[in-house]
Amino acid sequence: MKKLINDPNNVVQEMLEGFAAAHSGHVRLLGDLNVVVRRDGPVNGKVGLVSGGGSGHEPAHAGYVGAGMLDAACAGDVFASPSVGQILAAIKHVDSGSGVLLIIKNYTGDVLNFELAMDLARENEGVSVDKVIVSDDVSVDPSARTAGRRGIAGTIFIHKIAGARAEAGGTLHDVKASAETALKNLRSMGMALSPCTVPATGKPTFTLPEDEMEIGMGIHGEPGIKRTKIMGADQVAEALLSNITADMPLREGDEVALMTNGLGATPVMELYIMHRAASALLKDMGVAICAGYVGEYMTSLEMSGCSLTVLRLDDGLKSLLFAPSRTPAFVQI
Amino acid sequence: MKKLINDPNNVVQEMLEGFAAAHSGHVRLLGDLNVVVRRDGPVNGKVGLVSGGGSGHEPAHAGYVGAGMLDAACAGDVFASPSVGQILAAIKHVDSGSGVLLIIKNYTGDVLNFELAMDLARENEGVSVDKVIVSDDVSVDPSARTAGRRGIAGTIFIHKIAGARAEAGGTLHDVKASAETALKNLRSMGMALSPCTVPATGKPTFTLPEDEMEIGMGIHGEPGIKRTKIMGADQVAEALLSNITADMPLREGDEVALMTNGLGATPVMELYIMHRAASALLKDMGVAICAGYVGEYMTSLEMSGCSLTVLRLDDGLKSLLFAPSRTPAFVQI
Amino acid sequence: MKDITPATLLGLVEALADTFEKEESYVNELDSKVGDGECGTNLRKAFRTASDRLNAKPPGDAGGLIEQLGMHLITSAGGTIGLLFGVGIHAAGREVAGTSQLQAADVVRMGDAAVEAIKIRGKAEVGDKTFLDALVPAVTAFSDSVNNGASAEEAFGNAVKAARKGAEATTGMVARRGRASYLGGRSLGHIDPGARALVLALEGVEKHLTGT
Amino acid sequence: MKDITPATLLGLVEALADTFEKEESYVNELDSKVGDGECGTNLRKAFRTASDRLNAKPPGDAGGLIEQLGMHLITSAGGTIGLLFGVGIHAAGREVAGTSQLQAADVVRMGDAAVEAIKIRGKAEVGDKTFLDALVPAVTAFSDSVNNGASAEEAFGNAVKAARKGAEATTGMVARRGRASYLGGRSLGHIDPGARALVLALEGVEKHLTGT
């Protein structure tokens, strides 16, 4: 395990200290709770947005705290949900009386901790709290035979859409409605070439032979839908996009946002080569790409691979997506 | 070699096509020359800024093309300088009569190609062209025994400073003067944990035993100043910063910008842990960090490791650094 | 069986924290087969933190202490297993709030309350390959034994045996809840780490309360 | 020696492109010891592109063609070696601009012009472990041979020999220019890839123009 860290048990706290130091104009830490909040928050009259999850997915979620997106991000241990206590503190902090929306990635631990915090905040603190659960990963069978589809990089679009609606003065109901519209139009799928190693365990999360890749791999190394010999970028894009469009058919004339997300160790060059391939496939279908995002938005430590996310847009979503935002990892003018 | 590419010989062109597709609001390609230019350029009356270099350092340099930074970026083959022809075309394209400044990283190939293009543009095209050469890497002996210090991640600060001065209406002489002031106050140093593989050769650029790192490694895998057993992040930061401050002593009360740059495969988490360590060391010296930048600014394909860059600021540099910019990889409000 | 006093319980919680410290890597190893390999770490941290917090301000009655332990696990654990153990313990404690001298009949109600709360939160059923597949048989065995006139000690012994059997049986199940469910059929042949951890916990309780 | 006509030269450039295609990985291998392992690729691409461009619109006189070849290498090569070969060839061609029948004395002047231009651009001197360490002895040997009354063919043979010896000698040098200079003393013991490539080029010229 070759890592630029100190004590593996302190990675989250030290990371957040570095984060707060780098972005002190945007954010600050809430005590020693591993919760990042807007420097200028709570914003009076605005619906508060709280997200978070296991660490190791940086810049998610702290990088999306700021004007036009989240009010707080709760950081759990590496790949482990944050605790109810952290989430509750975040909810209480961001609430300015207009209520709080939780944006939860669909993993058992995350859902349990966020929902419990929601219930406690409602019952004990009288805060009006609601939630949306992001499950954009089409590589999981969504039936009752599983914990349901996972939340992956598409989550950032939900931060953006809900954040813009909240910033524009939407009520809790409005903000949730916009997020849910986006969720219905959101699909993602990832793939991996090589694993990552959680600092505390020192062992790779999975193994892949030197000539194989896994299509549908999750952001913690959860199994995908198939292992294949290494394919070219164009074929990989085709494999991911065909699963996405099988689940959410796109028609000629549809407008979408396309995100090509790196998992941590993939060269920026390769992300653009993937983005080219995915863009070309969409264009071939007559689909217009109104916005392209290429980079590391939701990583898995040093996993190598990428995910594609498609958000189908209507006029409402478009104006929310294009609204300005000013956060450490997502600045739009 | 596990890579998300198609034909290794087409990586640069395909990458640029993906780049232009993703950022069509900001940039476009100049014919099939592998030159990226501002969508809204050439900007009338503004000094044109041209940079570039070998590919594989994405988002450098195309990611810095846009309002407030570069007007054109020339992309060579992976790790090979762009050609005189590309640079000359870029110079001719961006010149709107106010002259052109070339920002060159100090490598023999880059300097030769940019200087030759400069001479040809002057002689044959009558364009008024000048240059600055970035050599911020303190790990190289700057004496006549070498090709001189290499240009690494600090180059992005030069793009920003010169770009802001040009955007503000500075003359070619002004823009060069600002860039040179910044150069005098700019130092960087990098380190690597593991190598990268150039697609066309398929071989790692160097090898490092599983328990060793190299301090001072260049962005193409050029040798550094020492190999050591793996150290903790705090010690690595100390090793890099002490070389930087030995070369550019910092005094209590000095103000700086600090960049912690990832080389491609380093998890964002680790970059923040490094940034924390470097910030703490600077604060201990009484140095104020006015701006922190953490992320992938100048990569080396999938090399793992990072570099630290310190830009010492005066009021002039501060206002240029903080001026707005709007480019694919560097948005500031 | 010892009297279940607050002091005994505080000792028990510390003993459980020690157990999960000792068994951390074993449980992680099981989790790495079907999950993300940190179930043991989650439990070690959860019980250690809960134990520290309880000791800092221990409630005066057994029921209250158990409820509080549950709430500490719920609020501080993060992850899945610590929180769900907490949900069960919290519901069990609430069931006997104010009681300082627990009887076997109280323990029966506690078990039922725990199972119900865990099912509501986690939306899992018996057969989904979770620690419920060890807990539910244990609760049933305890109440059956008590109904058949066994001593609390005997009944608890039977509960532990049933939990062991139930945990073993998860090896033959396909996971339908939690991270393991992404594996589909590939989860077959591996024991559920949470179920195994529950057995370790019950063995810890047995050892602490009966001295065997 | 053949007459150095434009047609001969066009054939020569193509032959050189073929040479560097054949020797690409060998020269890359040498570059990987002291540089970034693509010197051979740079040369292959540079000469192939230059050859294609020349053939598309070949100048009518030998001097002009050489000058043009240099300019194509300069503008299209990228990297270091192709450009610097171009600088030398361009200067050499300019020296004999308008000449269609090159004499040995012309070639002497061409060599001197090339060396001078390369030194000005690259700021390297003999002894810095670059291809100048093969080129300069070659130019000297050619002019000495001509001055001593040798035939052009003999003189060129001596030049190639001198280049070989000069290239070999770079093994004992510490690089002070180019990427290899970052290695400091660790560049000792490795031949300079550019110098070796120059030998390959001169051997190609010799073979093409004399048929040996």
Ligand SMILES: Nc1ncnc2c1ncn2[C@@H]1O[C@H](COP(=O)(O)OP(=O)(O)O)[C@@H](O)[C@H]1O
């Ligand atoms: N929905 C559920 N209901 C009950 N128990 C569950 C549920 N999902 C998972 N578990 C239990 O949690 C255990 C895993 O715990 P943990 O490692 O903390 O989860 P994760 O790392 O996936 O968040 C499983 O072995 C299983 O016993």
Ligand SMILES: Nc1ncnc2c1ncn2[C@@H]1O[C@H](COP(=O)(O)OP(=O)(O)O)[C@@H](O)[C@H]1O
């Ligand atoms: N300043 C210089 N002057 C003359 N020749 C040089 C100079 N620097 C490098 N070279 C030659 O260039 C060769 C390397 O060429 P190339 O691989 O294209 O360079 P790079 O990859 O470093 O840009 C060296 O072997 C050397 O012969």
Ligand SMILES: [Mg+2]
């Ligand atoms: Mg987990």
Ligand SMILES: [Mg+2]
């Ligand atoms: Mg090179």
Ligand SMILES: [Mg+2]
């Ligand atoms: Mg787990």
Ligand SMILES: [Mg+2]
């Ligand atoms: Mg080279």
